[in-house]
Amino acid sequence: MNSSLKIESNYNTSSHPAKKLKKISLDVFCSETNRIEEEISIKNSAKFENWKRNYSKFPSISSYDSINMTTKSENTDSCKHESLEIINFKWRTITGENLKLRYSEIFSRSTSKYILTRLEKEVEYYSGDLLKVRVFGKWHDIPRKQVAFGDDGLTYKFSGNCLPSKPWETCSIIFELKKCVESVVGCSFNFVLVNRYKDGSDHMGEHRDDEKELDPQAPIASLSFGAVREFAFRHIDTRGKNAKSKIPKQKIDLYPGSLLLMEYPSNKFWYHSLPARKNVFGVRVNLTFRKMIKL
Numbered sequence: 403m404n405s406s407l408k409i410e411s412n413y414n415t416s417s418h419p420a421k422k423l424k425k426i427s428l429d430v431f432c433s434e435t436n437r438i439e440e441e442i443s444i445k446n447s448a449k450f451e452n453w454k455r456n457y458s459k460f461p462s463i464s465s466y467d468s469i470n471m472t473t474k475s476e477n478t479d480s481c482k483h484e485s486l487e488i489i490n491f492k493w494r495t496i497t498g499e500n501l502k503l504r505y506s507e508i509f510s511r512s513t514s515k516y517i518l519t520r521l522e523k524e525v526e527y528y529s530g531d532l533l534k535v536r537v538f539g540k541w542h543d544i545p546r547k548q549v550a551f552g553d554d555g556l557t558y559k560f561s562g563n564c565l566p567s568k569p570w571e572t573c574s575i576i577f578e579l580k581k582c583v584e585s586v587v588g589c590s591f592n593f594v595l596v597n598r599y600k601d602g603s604d605h606m607g608e609h610r611d612d613e614k615e616l617d618p619q620a621p622i623a624s625l626s627f628g629a630v631r632e633f634a635f636r637h638i639d640t641r642g643k644n645a646k647s648k649i650p651k652q653k654i655d656l657y658p659g660s661l662l663l664m665e666y667p668s669n670k671f672w673y674h675s676l677p678a679r680k681n682v683f684g685v686r687v688n689l690t691f692r693k694m695i696k697l
């Protein structure tokens with residue numbers, strides 16, 4: 403597996419009539435063969451037509467030999483970078499009773515800042531009933547914003563709600579990050595849940611990602627940007643008054659640009675949460691890439 407990969411700009415903008423446009427080509431794949439296979443599968447899908455329509459507003463891009471994405475080259479923070487470069491990294495492994503985690507910072511701080519700026523600009527979150535959960539028969543607003551992207555027809559069911567997924571091609575930064583994460587992890591994901599925490603008062607309660615639609619053997623890849631937040635794990639046997647065991651909790655600070663892999667069977671035995679923190683003032687966006695099975 404190559405741990406130093408790039409989504410790089412390979413378009414000769416000087417010969418392009420619209421010189422202010424730069425093309426980002428998704429050449430993040432480990433080998434040329436992989437890249438070609440991916441291009442073919444995307445070209446063959448109906449989604450590719452949608453994709454073309456979406457980007458046809460940019461002039462003179464007539465040939466779609468690869469997945470071309472354009473960004474305006476303005477003097478804004480979000481446009482200074484032309485690549486989502488994955489740095490050389492080493493996994494830190496965290497293990498316990500049926501707990502298997504891998505953690506690493508895969509983007510530099512400056513790339514992470516650029517990605518957060520783009521996420522803030524490009525991602526449109528759900529509102530209304532899609533941001534509610536049912537607890538003991540009562541509906542409550544969730545303490546954060548949420549949206550999901552995924553393959554056709556995939557939904558995420560949790561706490562009485564059913565979150566539909568938007569198509570990947572409706573948000574370039576999400577699709578670019580999916581490619582980065584897949585190249586690092588070495589497997590494909592068909593769904594991502596995006597959570598936005600405006601500050602430390604937004605949080606996520608204790609739960610297991612053990613829904614029946616999730617492929618239990620596939621890792622969940624959790625990518626974080628923005629404020630550093632503590633992520634906590636608690637073993638199933640240590641919960642409640644009649645806890646059977648005293649297995650210690652595990653906590654890990656999730657830094658911007660970090661990727662946390664929750665591997666099988668962690669989610670069967672461990673609950674996780676993102677507790678509220680009064681002393682955190684910044685925005686945080688987290689993306690959990692998942693593999694769902696169509697039931």
Ligand SMILES: O=C(O)CCC(=O)C(=O)O
Nearest residue numbers: 595597606611676688690
């Ligand atoms: O924001 C986080 O790091 C937590 C996300 C999470 O637990 C989930 O999506 O299931």
